[in-house]
Amino acid sequence: MDKEHVLGHLRAAKSAHIKWVQKAKLLINGIDVKEDSIPVDSTECKFGQWFYSEGQILNALSNNPVECMVKIERLHFNLHDVYMNIFNIYFNKPKDGFFAKLFGKKNSIEDYEADKARQYYVNLEIISKELLEEINRLERRLIAVPEERIKELV
Template sequence: MKKDETLKSLEIAAVELTRFVETAKSLIDGIDVEDKVLPTSPKETKFGEWFYGDGQKLKALSNNPLECMSNIKHLHEQLHEKYRIIFDLYFSEEKKGGFLSKIFKPKQKVLTESELQLAHKEYAAMQKTAEELLNEVARLERRLVAVSEEKINTLI
């Protein structure tokens, strides 16, 4: 594990998290999202792949408290839960579809006023969670910057 590569991975992870939140906003704004991001397990996203892979090695950093990693995990899961609620509001009919529904792009439904209010509420919660998550990632990044390259190389 190299320090510069790990820092770059953290940077990319933060961008992916932001992009994920923007996708939810696009749904709410009625913008047809080209690649509809289907809800996935937190482990199946680009951030999750990094966090549950190489990111776990950062638990061993002496200046990185264990609650940092557990906070990141918890917030990341919350972010996905909020997105799942929003996505299901717009594409709930897809869950009922059969084999062919997996082949064709899902169709976004028009929400009722109460569903739209719920979507806005969940999006606001999603934004707050994303902000907290990005703050934790930034703390992790600062801790990583403070550690020597040699210590990071021992985490391989």
């Protein structure tokens, strides 16, 4: 694997994170989003899958302090923790009966619940912004590493 390959995977993981956050925004804006399209578990989303597999290689970069990866992991975990609150508002409600499902009636939430979900989303955006800043730092460090060093890691 060369540096461009590793960078490409990092950028794809970052892009997947951005799409994940956008889906959460659609949900709180009243757009019908499938329950499983926004993974709650931090190891099940595409960013988490990258981070806990190929992303771990970047721990060995000499110019990448261990704290960087620890901070990314903590922020990513916190992000999913906040999303769990939104998920519970929209998806962990008692299911409607047979006729509601048959005629397409979806579970509705109260106005106060929607307000609470929007508050959670504001926090989610703040954490996401900080996470993206850390990912961008990691990307800059990776760019600065010589190609030969990358090949040694992989």
